[in-house]
Amino acid sequence: MPVTDQAFVTLVTNDIYCQGALVLGKSLRNHNTSRQLVIMITSQVTSRMRGILAHVFDVVVEVSTLDSADSVRLSLLKRPELGITFTKLQCWTLTQYTKCVYMDADTIVLCNIDELFDRVELSAAPDSGWPDCFNSGVFVFKPSVETFSHLLRFAESHGSFDGGDQGLLNSFFNTWAVSDISKHLPFIYNLSISSVYTYKPAFKQFGSEAKVVHFIGTPKPWNLKYNPQAKCVVEDESLSGHQHLSFLTLWWELYISDVLPLLTETEDLERSSCEQEKATTTGALHHVGQIELLMKNDHPPPVYSPETPADYADWTLPDCKAEHHAFDDTVEGQDLQVPTETCLEQPVTQDDTPMVHLAQSASELSIQEAEEKLRTEEERRKWEQGQIDYMGKYSFDNIQKKLDRFLQ
Ligand SMILES: O=c1ccn([C@@H]2O[C@H](COP(=O)(O)OP(=O)(O)O[C@H]3O[C@H](CO)[C@@H](O)[C@H](O)[C@H]3O)[C@@H](O)[C@H]2O)c(=O)[nH]1
Ligand SMILES: [Mn+2]
Structure with missing residues (x-):
């Protein structure tokens, strides 16, 4: 009830x-x-x-x-x-x-x-x-x-x-x-994952009883890159030494299986108007509500195996995982298929609000803040024609600044 x-x-x-x-x-x-x-x-x-x-x-x-x-x-x-x-x-x-x-x-x-x-x-x-x-x-x-x-x-x-x-x-x-x-x-109602370092034996003993996982501090799961094929987080300097990667994998699997389809459903509702709007652009950019799926091929980055280090090899997730379809072997969502063409596009937004997009390559997913709106139709048209202002707005320095702002 x-x-x-x-x-x-x-x-x-x-x-x-x-x-x-x-x-x-x-x-x-x-x-x-x-x-x-x-x-x-x-x-x-x-x-x-x-x-x-x-x-x-x-x-x-x-x-x-x-x-x-x-x-x-x-x-x-x-x-x-x-x-x-x-x-x-x-x-x-x-x-x-x-x-x-x-x-x-x-x-x-x-x-x-x-x-x-x-x-x-x-x-x-x-x-x-x-x-x-x-x-x-x-x-x-x-x-x-x-x-x-x-x-x-x-x-x-x-x-x-x-x-x-x-x-x-x-x-x-x-x-x-x-x-x-x-x-x-x-503590199992608020298992702060960084704490696994301070009392490893307790984590081994009781970790499988966890009911709530809390990704305190940094990085947050959405700041990391994820490899959906290997089902693990892509190696990142800030991750070295982390021993709770199974939980990060769990978060990402849940994102892929349950949140992403929701975003693409929203896309369906908006698809017709967006398709009109994007008729002149190439095909791999999907407008999904506030989320953009930006697809590009890339070389597979190194992956960090959730099974390492050996200390935690025998550790299993709580029993309740079995009832959770985030652990299904299949990755749901048609938009998660690996694209075959190389395509890098500039997201076009409705307003100047910073946006979030999901970048997908052959081997990784990541959630990022998107570039802000192309300010005028003219600017957008130039972008589509490949006349990109690499010396000005889209110079390396400016892009670096945006990245820094996002990472702060
Ligand atoms: O830019 C932000 C920052 C935080 N939040 C919300 O506030 C919460 C707390 O921030 P978080 O980044 O999760 O903090 P923690 O890394 O968990 O750090 C600790 O310190 C925080 C500040 O005292 C407490 O709020 C947390 O519960 C505590 O775990 C988040 O989960 C969100 O719900 C936002 O919505 N936007
Ligand atoms: Mn928190």
């Missing part, structure tokens, strides 16, 4: 984080949650992406980055790093629900976790870096305007010791560590 007064809640402030939220939402649906799925978004999330989110989430609610009493606003303006903090706090305003579980957009569930709704505010799992603090990537809370205004006042007077929501929430709910053990969620 659906429970309409309780919800899982997540937050995204841009289209890149939406990729994570869609995977999270799909993972919750695949494990048959009976609760509502709510996503809080900010104005930067594009309208097309909102449409896609609405396919997965029951409620897409726009919240503002700074929106409260003037005194709080002024105080927060002097502390711009608290912007995201403040945004997350707005989950307490969802008072149409009696209880919620907040989950970061960089988490996925491996099993049904509806039992979390038996817990009371504020229940959370220990942070792997400082276990007397809780990690604010997964927590049980009770929406309340009163609590929200207390949190705002607290933010105004105390700030956050880590500059983010986690420091603030730990200071506010400061008896979490000592008062009530039932508010300590087992």
